[in-house]
Amino acid sequence: MNALMNQVQSDTRLLMRELTHRVSNELASAVCMVSLAASRCQDGQAQSVLESVLQHLEYYARVHKALQMPELGAPHDLAEYLSELCESVSRSKLENRQIRLVLGAQATTVASERCWMAGMIVNELITNAMRHAFTEQGGTIRIGLVQCKGNALCIVSDNGRKPREERPPGGLKIVTALAERLGGTFLQRLGSYGSTAIISFPLAV
Secondary structure (H helix, E strand, O other): OHHHHHHHHHHHHHHHHHHHHHHHHHHHHHHHHHHHHHHHOOOHHHHHHHHHHHHHHHHHHHHHHHOOOOOOOOEEEHHHHHHHHHHHHHHHHHHHHOEEEEEEEOOOEEEHHHHHHHHHHHHHHHHHHHHHOOOOOOEEEEEEEEEEOOEEEEEEEEOOOOOHHHOOOOOOHHHHHHHHHOOOEEEEEEOOOOEEEEEEEEOOO
8 A cells, every 4th residue: 555655656746747847848938939039129118028028937937946846855944945936936926016025034944845845835825915915006925934842833924905805715725735734734814904824834744
């Protein structure tokens, strides 16, 4: 039974790596295509627009790279990982919507796969807040990471201005599933404006 489960997990990892590899190739092709178009463009305004699109594509590619499933083994500093991820997410998705992303993270060493899953959770929560919490006036998303009694405690909050009833009732199944996979818990509190999500999971298993 254990051998079968290990084979299934191995096949799943292989499939995910193949999928992310293909997406990476498509993103690289899009970057090259836009770059070539910008270099050939004679109109200054159009060239400026293409260069802006190119920059955003490059940051999207960086986000995708950060969210790829890692090789098992070496531990990672989750704070450093989140810093790189948040910078790419901010530049690709948030800045043009006037949403500020603030990270305060304590150095936290976890296994590579657990680091990746925590990053997936944070990225999903940021995306959820971006889509459903803010008006055109923008706002702030804050992320905190600390260690507490052998656990990593990650808090993602926003000061969204949209009324609570405008937020979707679901959409967080991925976050819940990943938190459970980490052996941890996920809790979200919605206020009249803004929300706070709390994720806690063991540093090691």
